[in-house]
Amino acid sequence: MSILYVLIHEVDEGQAFWEKEGEKFLSPQERERLTSLRFQKRRQEWLHGRWVAKHLIQRVLSDFGELTLSEISIENRADGSPWVFVKGEEVQGELSISHREGWACAAFSQNTEISLGIDVEKIEKRDPAFYMDYFTDREKVNRALISEMSEEMYYTFLWSAKEAVLKALKLGLRIDTRKIEILLGGFDTISRSFACSWFSISIQVLGVGENWTGFGYIREQFVMTLACHGIKKSEPVMIQEIRL
Numbered sequence: 001m002s003i004l005y006v007l008i009h010e011v012d013e014g015q016a017f018w019e020k021e022g023e024k025f026l027s028p029q030e031r032e033r034l035t036s037l038r039f040q041k042r043r044q045e046w047l048h049g050r051w052v053a054k055h056l057i058q059r060v061l062s063d064f065g066e067l068t069l070s071e072i073s074i075e076n077r078a079d080g081s082p083w084v085f086v087k088g089e090e091v092q093g094e095l096s097i098s099h100r101e102g103w104a105c106a107a108f109s110q111n112t113e114i115s116l117g118i119d120v121e122k123i124e125k126r127d128p129a130f131y132m133d134y135f136t137d138r139e140k141v142n143r144a145l146i147s148e149m150s151e152e153m154y155y156t157f158l159w160s161a162k163e164a165v166l167k168a169l170k171l172g173l174r175i176d177t178r179k180i181e182i183l184l185g186g187f188d189t190i191s192r193s194f195a196c197s198w199f200s201i202s203i204q205v206l207g208v209g210e211n212w213t214g215f216g217y218i219r220e221q222f223v224m225t226l227a228c229h230g231i232k233k234s235e236p237v238m239i240q241e242i243r244l
């Protein structure tokens with residue numbers, strides 16, 4: 001069984017709170033990184049993302065003894081993807097982080113054979129060019145079949161899932177987003193359950209195998225998506241949401 005640990009967190013606190021909190025939970029390497037971030041919004045989101053990811057890692061690794069948050073260091077590889085160290089030792093597994101307007105989420109798996117990405121996006125109206133440019137023809141046709149979702153919710157959802165896939169691939173927005181196709185199959189099930197739990201989504205990525213597993217979640221005005229590559233079709237998957 002593959003367990004995907006997830007922590008989602010929302011805060012109202014502003015910059016002053018996070019700058020003060022950061023003093024308590026950052027590792028020396030993270031403090032150095034923070035000094036290189038100049039924009040207030042970026043600093044705040046970065047601090048919130050670190051705080052959430054560290055709490056997640058602390059909980060998942062709790063079997064190995066008590067860890068303080070500052071003993072966990074979340075750094076970034078050259079491609080931008082997060083990398084976890086505990087007391088200077090690299091932690092095996094895969095972590096992904098996302099932050100947006102007061103929301104931050106992180107996903108972690110100890111299965112070293114899978115790669116994963118998580119993303120949070122705000123549901124909002126966008127320029128019509130956005131709908132035309134970044135989605136496949138099939139995604140646009142499918143929009144008409146899914147009347148339960150508003151246009152902005154549908155496309156925000158698909159966009160979030162594409163970003164989650166791009167993180168799992170360690171590519172970020174360096175490839176054409178139309179190479180990733182997201183299908184919201186079984187929408188009847190989704191519409192009944194989307195207010196309170198994760199639901200499955202189908203992900204296809206041109207040229208990157210078929211072994212994708214996707215999940216979505218909608219909370220208030222935000223969507224969260226999780227994309228994993230490498231989980232065998234026959235293998236059960238469980239999302240374990242950690243609550244603070």
Ligand SMILES: CC(C)(COP(=O)(O)OP(=O)(O)OC[C@H]1O[C@@H](n2cnc3c(N)ncnc32)[C@H](O)[C@@H]1OP(=O)(O)O)[C@@H](O)C(=O)NCCC(=O)NCCS
Binds near residue numbers: 046049120169
């Ligand atoms: C990765 C990317 C899709 C993130 O999307 P976003 O919606 O802007 O931001 P999110 O909050 O959802 O995600 C940010 C997190 O993604 C992670 N991330 C960044 N690059 C990543 C990559 N290549 N692979 C996996 N994860 C990545 C980081 O953990 C980052 O948070 P952190 O910097 O606090 O550690 C986007 O930033 C991107 O495409 N980056 C690569 C392109 C690039 O490098 N552009 C040049 C910037 S100067």
